[in-house]
Amino acid sequence: DTAVSQTPKYLVTQMGNDKSIKCEQNLGHDTMYWYKQDSKKFLKIMFSYNNKELIINETVPNRFSPKSPDKAHLNLHINSLELGDSAVYFCASSQRAGVGEAFFGQGTRLTVV
Amino acid sequence: KQEVTQIPAALSVPEGENLVLNCSFTDSAIYNLQWFRQDPGKGLTSLLLIQSSQREQTSGRLNASLDKSSGRSTLYIAASQPGDSATYLCAILQGGSEKLVFGKGTKLTVNP
Numbered sequence: 773d774t775a776v777s778q779t780p781k782y783l784v785t786q787m788g789n790d791k792s793i794k795c796e797q798n799l800g801h802d803t804m805y806w807y808k809q810d811s812k813k814f815l816k817i818m819f820s821y822n823n824k825e826l827i828i829n830e831t832v833p834n835r836f837s838p839k840s841p842d843k844a845h846l847n848l849h850i851n852s853l854e855l856g857d858s859a860v861y862f863c864a865s866s867q868r869a870g871v872g873e874a875f876f877g878q879g880t881r882l883t884v885v
Numbered sequence: 886k887q888e889v890t891q892i893p894a895a896l897s898v899p900e901g902e903n904l905v906l907n908c909s910f911t912d913s914a915i916y917n918l919q920w921f922r923q924d925p926g927k928g929l930t931s932l933l934l935i936q937s938s939q940r941e942q943t944s945g946r947l948n949a950s951l952d953k954s955s956g957r958s959t960l961y962i963a964a965s966q967p968g969d970s971a972t973y974l975c976a977i978l979q980g981g982s983e984k985l986v987f988g989k990g991t992k993l994t995v996n997p
Contacts, residue, residue, distance in 0.1 A: 776928075803983065815974070817984040828984055862928060869983040870916060874976075878928035 775799050778863045778877040785853055786885055793848045793880045795863030803827075803869045804846035806838060809860040809879070818861075821846050822869040853884045887912045887979050891988035898965055899996050906960040906991045908975030913953045919985065920949050920960050921974040929974065933960070937980070965995045 778795040785791050797804060805828075806818040820828035821840040835851045850857060863877040888911045898904050908918070917936045921929040933942045933949040935958070941950040948961040962969060972992045976985040 805984070807985075812989070813972070814989055815976075815985075815987040820983050822983070830984070864929075870978060870981070873931055873934045874919060874978075874985055875931060876921070876929035881926075 775875050776863055776865055776877040778861075778880055780880060781878060782881050782883075784883045784885065787853055787855060789853050790849070790851045791853060791882070792850070793861055793863075793882075795846045795848070795877060797844055797863075797865040797875070799865055799867075799875060801865040801867050801875075802843055803866050804840065804843070805864040805866075805874070806846065806848050807862040807864060807876075809862060811859070815862070819846075819848075820869065827869055850882075853882075855884050858882055858884045887915075887977055887986045889975055889977055889986050889988040891973075891975055891991050893991060894989065895992040895994075897994040897996060900965060900967060902965050902995075903961070903963050904965055904993070906962070906973050906975075906993070908958040908960070908988055910956045910958075910977050910986075912979065913956055914980045915953065916978040916980045916982070918949075918951055918958050919976045919978070920947075920958075921976060923972045923974060923990070925971075932973075962993075965993075967995045967997050969993060969995050 776797045803822045805820045819838045824840045860879045866874045920932040935951045946963040972990040974990045975988045
């Protein structure tokens, strides 16, 4: 069983489109995260949700809107996609905010053309 | 602001060699430190987690150490194998924070 799963794995879309990436964890964790890995392979946090509540919003453009319908799911919706949004987006979870080991999904490679 | 540095950026070794990957951080007020492995096109796999109160953790051929006072961690890989080829990432969970701060990684190639 995959602990943290995200879909799709690959996403190619045109500039200006709106797209969503879905993430689910079956670990019973309270906290979920979105990280972005840029072209230089540098990983940076974007958002964190704890029990469906936003606890970290790391100066991400408001075109990015996370949604957590329940604590097992954290989706990322991106409006008006730009070329610079091309990156690999990783979902992760941990038992509680700031506690314990973080588990990552396989990543979603977003390419904006 | 926590900064995490990993040196070297890339490392190539022959199979069977023991090797050490380095991670340094600027703020010693950490909660824990986690080592990850990333294979090309894949996600991150957690290798070892060291709590701030611990000095080292071991898993199989891997041993991670933590020296908070000097702001350093090392990942020791014994008897390296070609299957160990990957990018190794060090990440710090800062005390009082809910986010991991990552280094840029060390790309390891183990040659048969």
